[in-house]
Amino acid sequence: MSERIKEKEENLEPGEARSPYTSYTEYLGEDSKKLPDFMMEENYEFLGSEDISIERYTSKEFFKKEAECMWTRVWQFACRVEDIPEVGDSLVYDILDYSFLIVRSEENKIQAFYNSCLHRGRKLKTERGISKDLECPFHGYCWNLDGTLKHTPAAWDFPHVKAEEWSLPEVRVELWQGFVFINMDDNAVSLEEYLAPLPEHHERWNLADCKKVIHVSKVVPGNWKTVQEAFMEAFHATKIHPEILPFQADENARYDIYGDHMNRNLALVGKPGPHCWPVTEQEILDTISYGSGRVFDENKTVVPEGEEARKVAAEAARKAYSTADGHDYSDKSDAEMLDALVYNVFPNFSPWGGFPRNLIYRFRPNGTREDSAIMEAFFLQRNHKDPEKQEPYEPIPIHYLSEDENWDDAEELIGIGVIFDQDMSNIPEVERGMRASKKGTVTYANYQESRIRHYHQTIDKYISKGPFKP
Numbered sequence: 060m061s062e063r064i065k066e067k068e069e070n071l072e073p074g075e076a077r078s079p080y081t082s083y084t085e086y087l088g089e090d091s092k093k094l095p096d097f098m099m100e101e102n103y104e105f106l107g108s109e110d111i112s113i114e115r116y117t118s119k120e121f122f123k124k125e126a127e128c129m130w131t132r133v134w135q136f137a138c139r140v141e142d143i144p145e146v147g148d149s150l151v152y153d154i155l156d157y158s159f160l161i162v163r164s165e166e167n168k169i170q171a172f173y174n175s176c177l178h179r180g181r182k183l184k185t186e187r188g189i190s191k192d193l194e195c196p197f198h199g200y201c202w203n204l205d206g207t208l209k210h211t212p213a214a215w216d217f218p219h220v221k222a223e224e225w226s227l228p229e230v231r232v233e234l235w236q237g238f239v240f241i242n243m244d245d246n247a248v249s250l251e252e253y254l255a256p257l258p259e260h261h262e263r264w265n266l267a268d269c270k271k272v273i274h275v276s277k278v279v280p281g282n283w284k285t286v287q288e289a290f291m292e293a294f295h296a297t298k299i300h301p302e303i304l305p306f307q308a309d310e311n312a313r314y315d316i317y318g319d320h321m322n323r324n325l326a327l328v329g330k331p332g333p334h335c336w337p338v339t340e341q342e343i344l345d346t347i348s349y350g351s352g353r354v355f356d357e358n359k360t361v362v363p364e365g366e367e368a369r370k371v372a373a374e375a376a377r378k379a380y381s382t383a384d385g386h387d388y389s390d391k392s393d394a395e396m397l398d399a400l401v402y403n404v405f406p407n408f409s410p411w412g413g414f415p416r417n418l419i420y421r422f423r424p425n426g427t428r429e430d431s432a433i434m435e436a437f438f439l440q441r442n443h444k445d446p447e448k449q450e451p452y453e454p455i456p457i458h459y460l461s462e463d464e465n466w467d468d469a470e471e472l473i474g475i476g477v478i479f480d481q482d483m484s485n486i487p488e489v490e491r492g493m494r495a496s497k498k499g500t501v502t503y504a505n506y507q508e509s510r511i512r513h514y515h516q517t518i519d520k521y522i523s524k525g526p527f528k529p
Contacts, residue, residue, distance in 0.1 A: 077506060080333040083313035083325050091370050092392040097260050098325075102315035106512045110500035113493045115515065116282045122429035126155050129406065129521035131529055132244045133320075134253045136408040136421055137161050139271045139437075140237050142187070142454050143169065147204060150187035152241065155427055157529075159230055159241055160184055160193070164204040169234070171241045172206050172227040187454070193227070202227050230529070236267040238410075243529035257321055257402055257410075264395075264412050269439035270452050272416070273471045276435045277460040278425055281486040283432040284514075285493075287407060287422040289482045291510045293326045293399075297334050299481050304335035305346045306368075307399075314509050319517045320405040322510040323412075328397040329369025343368035347397070348375075373397050380415060385444035388414060403510060405517050416440050418475075430490065436472065436479070 084101060087094055115121050137152040138161055149162040151174060158174035160183055174182050176195040183193050183202075192209055194201040201210040206227035211217050231242045233250035235258060240250050251258060279286045289295070293312035296303055303309075308327040316322045329347060331338050340362045347368065348360070362371050373393035380396075381388050388396065391414055400412035409420035417439040425431035435457075443449045458469055466483065467476035493501070503512050 078310050078333070080311050081308075081330075083308070083311055083327055086308065086311065086327050086330060087394060090393045091373065092390055094392045094394060095263055097256070098392070098394060101313065102317060103313075103506065103509065104316045104513075105505065106316075106509055106516060108503075108505055110502050111512070111515060113496055113499055113501060115518075116285055116490075116493055117429070119429050122282075122424070122427075124522045125518060126424075126427070127526035128524060129518055130155055130157075131527045132242070132247060132521055132524070133406055134233070134240045134242045134247065134250050134404075135406075136238050136404075137171065137241045138239045139439075140169065140234065140239060141270050141452055142239075144452065144454065145189060147189045147191055148187070148454075149184060149190070149193070151182075151184055153426075154423055157243070158182060160227075161232075161239060161241070162193070162204055164206075169232055169239055170204075170206065171230045171232045171239075173230060176200055177225055177227070236261060236265070237269065238266075244527065253320055254404060255321070256317055257404060260402070261410070261412060264414060264417070266410065266417060266439055269417065269441050271437055271455060272440045273438035273458075274435065274455055275458045275460060275466070275469045275472060276433060277464075277466065277483075278462065279432050279434050279483060279486060280430065281432055281490045282429055283407070283422050283424045285486055285489055286432040286434050287409075287420075288511050288514075289486060289489075290401070290409065290420060291324065291403065291514075292504075292507050293324060294504075294507050295485075297332065299485055300478055303346070303478070304332040305338045306331065306343050308332055310334070310507070312507070314506060316509060316513050319520060322403050322513050324399070324401045324403075324510060325394075326399040326401070327369075327394075328399065329367070329372055329393070340366070340368040340371075344372055347372045369393055369397065376415065380441075384441045385448065386414075386441065403514075405514060414441070436466075436475075438471075 084099065087099060135154060137159065138150055142150055143161060143163040146163055146166055149160055152159045152161055160172045160174040162170050164170045174184065176183055176197065178195065178200045179197055181195055181197040183195055192201050192203055199212040203209045206229060208222040208225040211220055231245060233240050235250055235254060293309040296307055296309040306328055308330045309332045311333065312324055312326040314324055329343065331343065344360065344362050360371060360375055362368050370393060373396045376396040377388040377391065395413045396415065398413065401409060402412060403409050407422045411418045419437035419439065421435040423433045425433050460466065460469060466472055466479035469476055
């Protein structure tokens with residue numbers, strides 16, 4: 060360690076924690092293009108250094124508090140609009156014991172209903188499909204796509220069922236950039252307010268002009284927070300993902316916090332991590348092109364003498380994406396073409412920013428188990444600028460990985476599946492280690508794990524409101 064870095068480390072106050080190495084913001088100052096202001100602005104907040112009880116991950120009682128007080132009040136990403144493109148298309152979104160039927164009831168209208176027959180309670184649907192109405196498979200009670208009662212079987216035996224009182228109960232639905240969100244709390248703030256400042260930041264990247272091209276799902280043996288938090292800081296790469304150190308400046312990443320519901324992690328691609336062995340600019344470019352899942356260079360571009368791999372890779376990306384979708388990326392920054400711009404929306408939705416194929420994470424409890432979670436990875440691809448070159452879109456099936464399958468077994472996750480598997484191999488041992496702990500608490504870094512602490516503090520704010528019954 061150099062004397063300059065050692066001195067910088069020793070002089071840091073707890074609330075001023077920053078990496079002593081070149082920061083992400085400093086690297087942005089070297090970008091070959093002009094960056095939007097929201098990329099340059101830091102928004103870190105010191106949230107304390109107190110330990111966090113392990114029971115927040117392992118306790119059935121704490122899980123129950125989350126279920127009763129938090130999940131029933133938050134905006135949750137349920138699907139993309141292209142998942143249900145035609146009138147009559149529907150799909151099921153489950154969370155805990157709740158199940159919702161998301162329906163395109165009109166050409167430009169999406170509604171969501173509690174997925175339970177008002178007769179005997181059976182789920183109306185169990186999977187995505189298309190139909191002219193919503194009929195229960197048990198006895199044939201049937202509702203129109205807008206939720207109004209259409210047919211009562213053996214109506215003579217149900218004189219007490221009044222059509223005007225038997226519409227399917229709805230749950231709030233709001234849209235943002237092609238994402239469909241639901242909220243069980245009719246008094247919750249609007250989605251736009253809840254997401255702020257995400258809409259402002261993502262307006263430039265326009266994910267509404269994209270279509271979902273990959274959707275992979277897997278059950279993971281761990282608390283939903285344990286799984287999600289494996290993707291909420293970058294400095295674990297030194298031990299878990301050493302092969303990406305030549306191109307991922309992990310400990311240099313930036314962490315920003317906004318309000319109660321949004322934070323982000325911005326990690327640079329194209330510079331070696333501070334703990335990486337010596338590498339050349341050519342080695343950096345080669346690992347970006349073949350190991351990142353972000354840029355693929357089939358022609359093995361050579362880094363000209365005196366130039367930087369990051370700038371060469373960004374320019375290659377501009378040309379490749381422009382050729383693929385017809386959009387002009389000539390003025391788009393290196394950061395927006397390469398970097399991991401990971402936004403997190405509380406409690407479980409992570410849309411990446413930038414212009415390449417956008418990665419989206421979603422994490423949920425697996426039913427009502429505190430020790431099992433569902434992780435999903437989506438990729439969005441930008442539509443071609445020329446409408447005549449846009450291929451007809453068919454909703455893609457979800458690729459459910461079995462317990463014995465790895466993420467890398469999903470052929471569509473080229474370059475990133477193996478990274479997910481490295482994270483997954485760590486999670487069961489984190490779960491076992493927490494349960495074996497004598498200390499009984501976990502200790503978060505002041506800066507690099509500030510986003511994790513931020514989420515726990517927001518969970519506590521919801522729990523403090525007490526149970527909420529939709």
